[in-house]
Amino acid sequence: MNPVIDCSGLTLRHGPLTRLDGLDLQVQEGEVLALLGHNGAGKTTTMKLFLGLLSPSAGTLSVLGGAPDGPHAETLRRRLGYLPENVSFYEQLTGREVLTYFARLKRVGRRQVDALLARVGLAEAARRRVRTYSKGMRQRLGLAQALLGEPRLLLLDEPTTGLDPAATRDFYETVRELREGGCTVLLSSHVLPGVEPYIDRALILGAGRRLALGSLDELRHEAALPLTIRARGRWPGVDWSRGWDDADVTPRHLNGRALELGVHPAAKMTALRRLSATPGVEDIEVLPPTLEHLYAHFSTGASPQASGDAP
Numbered sequence: 001m002n003p004v005i006d007c008s009g010l011t012l013r014h015g016p017l018t019r020l021d022g023l024d025l026q027v028q029e030g031e032v033l034a035l036l037g038h039n040g041a042g043k044t045t046t047m048k049l050f051l052g053l054l055s056p057s058a059g060t061l062s063v064l065g066g067a068p069d070g071p072h073a074e075t076l077r078r079r080l081g082y083l084p085e086n087v088s089f090y091e092q093l094t095g096r097e098v099l100t101y102f103a104r105l106k107r108v109g110r111r112q113v114d115a116l117l118a119r120v121g122l123a124e125a126a127r128r129r130v131r132t133y134s135k136g137m138r139q140r141l142g143l144a145q146a147l148l149g150e151p152r153l154l155l156l157d158e159p160t161t162g163l164d165p166a167a168t169r170d171f172y173e174t175v176r177e178l179r180e181g182g183c184t185v186l187l188s189s190h191v192l193p194g195v196e197p198y199i200d201r202a203l204i205l206g207a208g209r210r211l212a213l214g215s216l217d218e219l220r221h222e223a224a225l226p227l228t229i230r231a232r233g234r235w236p237g238v239d240w241s242r243g244w245d246d247a248d249v250t251p252r253h254l255n256g257r258a259l260e261l262g263v264h265p266a267a268k269m270t271a272l273r274r275l276s277a278t279p280g281v282e283d284i285e286v287l288p289p290t291l292e293h294l295y296a297h298f299s300t301g302a303s304p305q306a307s308g309d310a311p
């Protein structure tokens with residue numbers, strides 16, 4: 001099956017500045033890819049190249065079977081949904097009027113408008129003016145706008161910035177439903193908490209370069225960061241933080257009832273065996289590095305073009 005996005009050596013220069021530097025990436029149908037990076041890393045630039053709003057200086061790019069900035073653009077536009085970073089609407093219009101307006105621009109039948117408002121949870125607020133909407137409601141209206149025409153590829157630029165945890169979760173649940181329907185989703189974010197369960201892979205960019213690409217498991221394997229093991233129990237008078245002379249295990253004694261170890265992945269089983277054979281230990285918890293740990297590792301470590309392209 002052809003990838004939905006396929007680029008090789010994709011580069012965008014702007015005068016002396018290289019905004020994107022030789023990106024190699026393939027995204028398959030139904031995949032959710034997170035685009036992560038500090039401010040100015042190149043996330044929006046990448047999305048704008050995929051949308052055909054910018055043309056590459058070098059490299060090749062195919063989106064849904066063609067170059068997005070060529071004659072293929074017109075077909076592509078109907079199969080593509082985009083939620084920009086700073087979405088703004090006519091404040092005096094109701095949510096329904098806003099969506100009807102965008103439906104006309106996208107030449108999509110009005111029938112979709114009410115269905116989409118219901119889908120993003122705005123059915124009851126559809127007749128209220130946008131100026132009365134909360135940040136979360138505006139983002140949901142933005143998502144409804146991006147979903148007009150039932151796109152096969154959805155590009156969401158910082159979709160959850162400013163949303164509270166419950167609204168973020170609701171937003172990502174909608175993304176999950178879309179993915180289940182076969183839609184491919186690219187979402188950029190620097191708000192990492194909450195995103196982990198909803199993505200298949202993450203692309204980490206830094207200064208326009210690919211620093212890492214892979215699923216959470218692949219990134220964990222590549223980073224080989226220590227995992228955390230927590231043991232709880234009763235061990236009056238015994239300091240279980242002692243005796244870990246293995247260089248791969250760093251004990252962090254929390255208190256008399258809980259012990260935390262930083263453990264290199266290769267030493268995991270040894271540490272678990274020892275803990276489970278220890279009298280007084282009642283519970284053991286293994287916490288792998290989170291996406292935030294991985295992001296910090298790759299975006300500070302100098303490992304450009306590090307991981308493989310396979311999904």
Ligand SMILES: Nc1ncnc2c1ncn2[C@@H]1O[C@H](COP(=O)(O)OP(=O)(O)OP(=O)(O)O)[C@@H](O)[C@H]1O
Pocket residue numbers: 014017018019037038039040041042043044045046190
């Ligand atoms: N219109 C522009 N003209 C010139 N340079 C630009 C323009 N827009 C962005 N850049 C530069 O391109 C680089 C990548 O910016 P981009 O907006 O893609 O980053 P980003 O990862 O989306 O950042 P943020 O998280 O702040 O939105 C930065 O160095 C930025 O200053």
